[in-house]
Amino acid sequence: MAWTNGEKSKKEGLVLKAVPVKGNDAMITALGKDGFFSFYARGAKKMGSKSFACCSELSYSSFVFSSSSTGKLTLSEGDGIEYLFSSDALEQSFCCMGLQEIALKLFHEPEEDTPIETLEYLLQALRAIKKGISPLNATIVALAGFLRLAGIGLEVGECVNCGKKKDIVTISYLDGGFLCRDCAEEIGSVKTPVEQLKILRFAFACSPSDLPRCQSWRSSDARPLLTGLLDHLENQTGIACKSLRMMLQAQ
Ligand SMILES: [Zn+2]
Structure with a gap:
């Protein structure tokens, strides 16, 4: 191994936050297979520096660290493996940023153990968006996955x-799941189109690798569902996703 020196360690992860400090340096927060980790990266904000690309937000990279006496990690070298931010269309960018924002707020800020599948959902959704799969649809599947992993999935x-x-005739975000005809009539809730119920059933039951199967959903079905899932996220956790709300309001 190249890092047999006891003071060095190696990790791979998806960069979710790069906060500038002292001019061109940055504090990086990345999500790896075992959860979040943070480190200091010299020159990460300087275009053309060797840490610039691997420390850019939504880069999946490998890092070699040296630890200080306080145990804090400092980047000694890094390699960008895959750049996962898509910006060909506005909707792509907003969805990438939205998933990034929600993953941080839902799983990093509470400082609890991050469920292992979180990274897989993010990577699969970002890759799907990059391949040209509808960003809205990919975001619905990843968001449903996030909600389920956070213990606030819909029934x-x-x-x-x-x-x-x-x-089953409707989805009630307020009640936290599907309602049958009798229960829906009792509370006077409006029917949800069958296609949308099918999408929700798929999104909450699938695994990250099933994500590309969301390709065929129509945007007229996807929009109200994404709005509903964001409402549910906000009701349950207080987390408001600015980028996705902005995108949905703009169209
Ligand atoms: Zn019922």
């Missing part, structure tokens, strides 16, 4: 009120 297997599996 999409049965009526959240009475447990009935048949005759």
Whole structure:
């Protein structure tokens, strides 16, 4: 191994935050297979420096660190493996930024253990967006995954009120899941188009590797669903995703 020196360590991760400090340096927060890690990177904000590309937000990179006596990590060398920010279209950029923002607010700021699948959902969604899959659809699947991992997923297997599996007619974000015809009529809620119920069922049950299968959903179905999922996120956690709200309001 190239880093047999006891003071060096190596990690791979997706950069989610690069905060400038002291001119061209930056504090980097990245998500790796074992959760979040942070480190100091000299020259990371200077175009053309050797740490610039690997420390850019939404770069998946490998890093070699040296630790200081206080145990803080400092980057000694890094390599960008995959750059996952898509900016060909406005919707792509907003969705990339939105997922980045939600992953940080939902899993980093609480300082609890980050569920292992978080990174996989992010990588698969960002790769799908890069490949030209609808950014809205990819974002719905990743967001549903995030909500489930955070323990606030919607009940999409049965009526959240009475447990009935048949005759599901609507999604109630306020109640936290599907409602059957009887329960929906009781509270006077409006029916949700069948196609949208199917999408939600898929999004909350699939694994990150199923993500490319979201390709065929229509944007007229995706928009209200993304709005609903953001409402649910906000109601449950107080987290408001500015970039995605801005995108949905603009169109
Ligand atoms: Zn019911």
